[in-house]
Amino acid sequence: MNLLNLRTAFIAAPLLVLAYGVIRILDGLDGERGPGLAWTTGHLAFVAALLLFVPIYWRLRRMAGSGALATATATAGTIGVAALVGQFGIDLVVGFMSADHAAMSVLFDQVQSVPGVSFAVYDGLPFLFYVGQLALVTQLAAQRRVKLWTPVLVLADLALPFVDKDLIPLGALCLLVSFVPLARASAAVAPARPAAVYA
Structure with a gap:
């Protein structure tokens, strides 16, 4: 991923999470979530965001000096991305296979x-x-390398959905604010060596 696209990823990922959060709220206005267009669209938006986090993590690793700790945490984050893509992939398949919300619940129970x-x-x-x-x-x-408030906003983004999933859009806005300076700072990092995958 070239530098311009990588800087775009820092902005696009939070916006896609925001889109997922808003669509999720709209999908639940009738008292149930899925199956249907809103369920599918929202999940696809979040999967797209997750995929953008992979190069973001490895750019953050490089910005942090590419040491053992940074590499371990980038690797952990990437494994987490793969797990969540699996989760949302299951959600999408269940949505496509189900005629209504009750049928989705049955399939989810079988999968889990x-x-x-x-x-x-x-x-x-x-x-x-x-x-x-x-x-x-x-x-x-x-x-x-970043302001002290940056991890505070990232923590807010991560914590708010655990308080109430309807707060996902607010968390995504926190993430966007924290990622804007990271996008700028990522441009100051020296280009990756050809042998590096995501650095």
């Missing part, structure tokens, strides 16, 4: 009853996405 699935895509590995994101930005703040 498979050994290992719950940890891999619901209750375990997805949290690495959040841990990696906060850890990388905190490292940058500790190195004074």
Whole structure:
């Protein structure tokens, strides 16, 4: 991903999360979420955001000095992305296969009853996405490469959905504010060597 596209990713990822949060609220106005166009569109928006976080994590790693800690947290974040893509992929398939919300619940129960699935895509590995994101930005703040309020806003973005998922749009705005200076700062990082994948 070239530098211009990478800077765009820092802005596009929070905006896609914002879109997901707004669509999710609209989808629930009738008291149920999914299946249907809103369910599918919202989930696709979030999957697109997740995919953008992969190069973002590895750029943050490079900005933090590419050391062992930065590499470990970028790797953790990437594993979390993969887990969440799996989760949202399941959501999309269930939505396509179901005639109504009740049918979705039955399919979700069947999927989550498979050994290992719950940890891999619901209750375990997805949290690495959040841990990696906060850890990388905190490292940058500790190195004074970003303002101290940046990890605070990232933490707000990560915490608000756990308070109430309807707060996802507000969290996404916090993330956008924190990512704008990161997008600018990423331009000051030396270009990656050809052998690097995402650095």
